[in-house]
Amino acid sequence: MQYSEIMVRYGELSTKGKNRQSFIGRLNGNVAKALHEFPGLTIRPKRDRLHIELNGEDADAVMARLSQVFGIQSFSPSLAVEKDMTKVHEQVLALMNETVPEGSSYKVNTRRSDHEFELDTNAMNLDVGDFLSDARPDLVVKMKDPDFILRVEVRREAIFLSTTTIKGAGGLPVGTAGKAMLMLSGGIDSPVAGYYALKRGVEIEMVHFFSPPYTSDNALAKAKELTAKLAPYVGGIKFIQVPFTEVQEEVKAKVPEGYLMTVQRRMMLRLTEAIAQQRDGLAIFNGESVGQVASQTLESMAAINDVTTMPIIRPVATMDKNEIIAVAEDIDTYDLSIMPFEDCCTIFAPPAPKTRPKTDRARYYETKIDVDGLMARALEGIKITEIKASDQFMNQATDLIAELL
Numbered sequence: 001m002q003y004s005e006i007m008v009r010y011g012e013l014s015t016k017g018k019n020r021q022s023f024i025g026r027l028n029g030n031v032a033k034a035l036h037e038f039p040g041l042t043i044r045p046k047r048d049r050l051h052i053e054l055n056g057e058d059a060d061a062v063m064a065r066l067s068q069v070f071g072i073q074s075f076s077p078s079l080a081v082e083k084d085m086t087k088v089h090e091q092v093l094a095l096m097n098e099t100v101p102e103g104s105s106y107k108v109n110t111r112r113s114d115h116e117f118e119l120d121t122n123a124m125n126l127d128v129g130d131f132l133s134d135a136r137p138d139l140v141v142k143m144k145d146p147d148f149i150l151r152v153e154v155r156r157e158a159i160f161l162s163t164t165t166i167k168g169a170g171g172l173p174v175g176t177a178g179k180a181m182l183m184l185s186g187g188i189d190s191p192v193a194g195y196y197a198l199k200r201g202v203e204i205e206m207v208h209f210f211s212p213p214y215t216s217d218n219a220l221a222k223a224k225e226l227t228a229k230l231a232p233y234v235g236g237i238k239f240i241q242v243p244f245t246e247v248q249e250e251v252k253a254k255v256p257e258g259y260l261m262t263v264q265r266r267m268m269l270r271l272t273e274a275i276a277q278q279r280d281g282l283a284i285f286n287g288e289s290v291g292q293v294a295s296q297t298l299e300s301m302a303a304i305n306d307v308t309t310m311p312i313i314r315p316v317a318t319m320d321k322n323e324i325i326a327v328a329e330d331i332d333t334y335d336l337s338i339m340p341f342e343d344c345c346t347i348f349a350p351p352a353p354k355t356r357p358k359t360d361r362a363r364y365y366e367t368k369i370d371v372d373g374l375m376a377r378a379l380e381g382i383k384i385t386e387i388k389a390s391d392q393f394m395n396q397a398t399d400l401i402a403e404l405l
């Protein structure tokens, strides 16, 4: 079927009162970015719907991209028909023949924004229903839970028909909730945390700590590739790599083993906060989950959290590991996350980190290291790149084999 447009229904933003205009504007921009590979499209944002005119572009390919844009409740590929009932009948039949199998149940659901049109909502429902009972006698009309709903929208410019409604990604348009930093490791949890941040409309920038030569190029490439997996939700994501070798060496040399991890994490958090302040970030997201590992007991979180008053949001904090994994699989980050490239934290992980570290002890051990100097040098060494959906950073199969040999 050669559809003429994709009709997009807004998500939660319709409840946002006077912010509505700016939400619609942001969604329009995000949709345009997500669909930049389709130059033929015309996107028309309206008060209660966004209309994407296809002008010959492939509806399925456009819908695949659209399904990743947050702030969309659902969308329907639609057929625009001239406002002439003979033509409407013709197209209704063509659409039903193509999309609704024999013997299905259905109902007609009309919406009318053009109140000048000769048929009102009820009359349109009846007219199309009558027409179909002659043209497709195999179909059964069913008001409650039909297999198909034939949507008829009477608008000023044309009448739009659709039988298919596809669930959108939900959430809020990215960018409507401000900007934050996501602490991205190469693990399973932080990309999932990033997905949830984006879903609530937060624009994220990735902060990744790496420690050459203790961590390999592959570990860095993996974090970038994970970023590319989340990029389709926004178009592009900034990747901020922070050299962490000197911090880790100094901490390892001066801090007792039981507090290595706590102090390293405190340094990471301080650096992330400093980067957020430089870049107008309002909060920090991470992938911590309560009780999952030694660094994620509540005592440990408190001892680490002590270095900042910036909000730290932990979207996966209360999820079980298998729930996090299910989301990671859905967003296609899981296979990458489980590739065995070492993270800077695992390399410097003490054999027995304190599971209940004390904040005052951590503070005391930090008097042994040059916190300000280490931070200044790490911040000087940061490198920022913009990562796009189509970017690739590792040839997964060959790199994995090389790493394993």
Ligand SMILES: Nc1ncnc2c1ncn2[C@@H]1O[C@H](COP(=O)(O)OP(=O)(O)OP(=O)(O)O)[C@@H](O)[C@H]1O
Binding pocket: 182, 183, 184, 185, 186, 187, 188, 189, 190, 191, 207, 208, 209, 210, 285, 286, 287, 288, 289, 292, 293, 295, 296, 343, 344, 345
């Ligand atoms: N190298 C790193 N760069 C940036 N952030 C990191 C790094 N290592 C850890 N983090 C942050 O700290 C959180 C906790 O890390 P940790 O290694 O304890 O847990 P994890 O369960 O393995 O998490 P993940 O699966 O995200 O790696 C991570 O989710 C991430 O937000």
